Amino acid sequence: MSDKSLLILGMGLQGKGALHDVLEHRLFSRVTVADCGARYAGEMPGYEAKGVRAVSMDANDTEKLRELIAQHDVVIELLPVEFAMKVGRLAAEAGVHLVSSMYYIGQSMTDPVRFRQMKAEMDDIDAVARRRDCTLLIAFGMDPGLDLMLGADALGRLDDIDHFYSYGAGFPEASACDNALSYKFSWSPRGTLVSYYRATKKIVDGQIVDVPAEKLYAPENTHILHEETLGYDLECYAAGNCQNFAEMFGISGKVRNMNRFSARRIGHCAFWDVMVKCGFLREEPVNVNGTPISPLDFCTALLTSQKQFWYHEGERDIGYIRVEARGSKAGKPLGVTHTIIDYADPAAGLTSMQRLVGFTVSIAAGLIARGTFKERGVVMPMAMPLSLMQPELAKRNITIVTKVE
Numbered sequence: 001m002s003d004k005s006l007l008i009l010g011m012g013l014q015g016k017g018a019l020h021d022v023l024e025h026r027l028f029s030r031v032t033v034a035d036c037g038a039r040y041a042g043e044m045p046g047y048e049a050k051g052v053r054a055v056s057m058d059a060n061d062t063e064k065l066r067e068l069i070a071q072h073d074v075v076i077e078l079l080p081v082e083f084a085m086k087v088g089r090l091a092a093e094a095g096v097h098l099v100s101s102m103y104y105i106g107q108s109m110t111d112p113v114r115f116r117q118m119k120a121e122m123d124d125i126d127a128v129a130r131r132r133d134c135t136l137l138i139a140f141g142m143d144p145g146l147d148l149m150l151g152a153d154a155l156g157r158l159d160d161i162d163h164f165y166s167y168g169a170g171f172p173e174a175s176a177c178d179n180a181l182s183y184k185f186s187w188s189p190r191g192t193l194v195s196y197y198r199a200t201k202k203i204v205d206g207q208i209v210d211v212p213a214e215k216l217y218a219p220e221n222t223h224i225l226h227e228e229t230l231g232y233d234l235e236c237y238a239a240g241n242c243q244n245f246a247e248m249f250g251i252s253g254k255v256r257n258m259n260r261f262s263a264r265r266i267g268h269c270a271f272w273d274v275m276v277k278c279g280f281l282r283e284e285p286v287n288v289n290g291t292p293i294s295p296l297d298f299c300t301a302l303l304t305s306q307k308q309f310w311y312h313e314g315e316r317d318i319g320y321i322r323v324e325a326r327g328s329k330a331g332k333p334l335g336v337t338h339t340i341i342d343y344a345d346p347a348a349g350l351t352s353m354q355r356l357v358g359f360t361v362s363i364a365a366g367l368i369a370r371g372t373f374k375e376r377g378v379v380m381p382m383a384m385p386l387s388l389m390q391p392e393l394a395k396r397n398i399t400i401v402t403k404v405e
Contacts, residue, residue: 004369005030007069009059009087010078013187014101014141017350017358018076018365021396023050027366034068059083062090070094074365077102078358085118088136088378089125095132099364101141101357104378126378135368136378142356143168145381147321149389150338150400151249152382154325157336157404161255167225167236167322169263170353173343174232176315179308182265186317186353189309190300195262196272197281197296200238203246203258211238217273225263227320229341229401234320235269236261248380263320275299311351316344319352335405342398355398363392 006028008015015033022031031050034057059065059079069075069090077087077100084102091098104125105118129136139145147168155164170186177183185192200211202221211221222237240260246252275281280299285292303309311317319342326335342352350358367373367388375383390400 002027002366002369003029004073005071006032006074006076006365006369007072008033008076008078009035009057010080011035012078013351013354014357014361015076015078017354018078018362019052019358020348020350020354021359021362022365023052025362025366025395027362028074028369032068032072059087062086066090066094069096072096074098074369076100076361076365078361081106084138085121085125088138089121089128092125092129092132092134092136095134097134097365097368098136098138099140099361099368100136100138101145101361103139103144122378130377133376135373135376137364137368137373137375137384138378138380140364140381140384141360142319142353143321145360146340146356146389147323148248148381149384149386150321150340151323151325153386154323154336154338155249155251157329158325158327158334159329159331161251161325161327163257163327164249164251164255164325165257165259165261165323167261167263167320168239169234169261169320170317171234171264171320172311173316173318176311176317177265181268181271181309183268184309184311184315184317185304186311186351189304190296193281193296193300193303195239197276198239200260201241201243202238203242203255206253206256208243214276217269217276222269224266225322227322227339227341229339230318230320233266234263235266236263237269249382311344314346316346317352318343319356321356335403337403337405339401339403340398341401355396359393359396359398360389363389363396367392 008018011033019033022028031052032055034055036058075091075096075098077098081102084100085104088098104122147166151166172184197213199213202209202211215221217237222235225234225236227234238259239262242258242260245260246255246258280295283294283296285294321340324337328334342356344351372388
């Protein structure tokens, strides 16, 4: 066990997954969990004996948040995205290490002015963290996170890149596919639906190609992937701005074909193609009997109000990550594919999403606390060596299958 102290900010689904892993593997000697609801202290009976303290915290109270962060050695930040950069700055100023599952700059951002503003702020936080000799590892959950780490490893094995495709997805196992969508929510329902109506960019034959939000599910922007381990096909649709991702990986102008995808069971894309074209995922309100209602908020409320779109006791979700890079090494053709297929753990009361996000931030926090991962400043997942994470994931029965052809 590390003699360091940990603060977990946010006790939603992923926070509970992180806490489970921290305690299961005895990663810290002292743990504090903080959330905005006073009820969380009441939900923690028995944890005091394990060295856990529960406090109520409003993330809008900057001074109290600053004080709480400064009392710990490492912070796991799992708050809503609007708090991510704020918490990062507070941690940097306090010289406290941090792991977050959030981007500081959304990779689908299209406003150049806003992008430059946020980039300048992130660069300033990076400079502060370096002066204070601390690590702020961001975007390190499942997707983003493990996918970017695996992508960096695959790309690092190639001299020349013909194509680079990555996939991140969560969906029910066959026995839990008992509704019209063959889908159930395992993370933010509204966040899921927002991602269903978002313009993206892909790289085709070296050229950047725009994919409008209205055409995300059009046949020319989707494809079928047969996953041999699962034994069935998945529908895949574009889910990321590859222009930004190429820059993150340092392969702009080098990769000929690149795309990021989400995957669902067959039939999902056809349904949402119709919904998008009919305007059901737009945020602009429409007037309903004198009341302005956002179609997106209506759809979110409609789906989440029904038990059929939530996992029931004993049902499992599947977390799926796949990256594939093909090109050449020393003049010879080479392909590298990394795949993770993970299942919920009903006995522990954890979904696969909780495992792949919560366990990932927990592992990273432990590596930083022990001094095993030493990068400083604002750090992206590509800097995390696969050799450090893979054995830790294996201890949690999360297996990375690698094929080199």
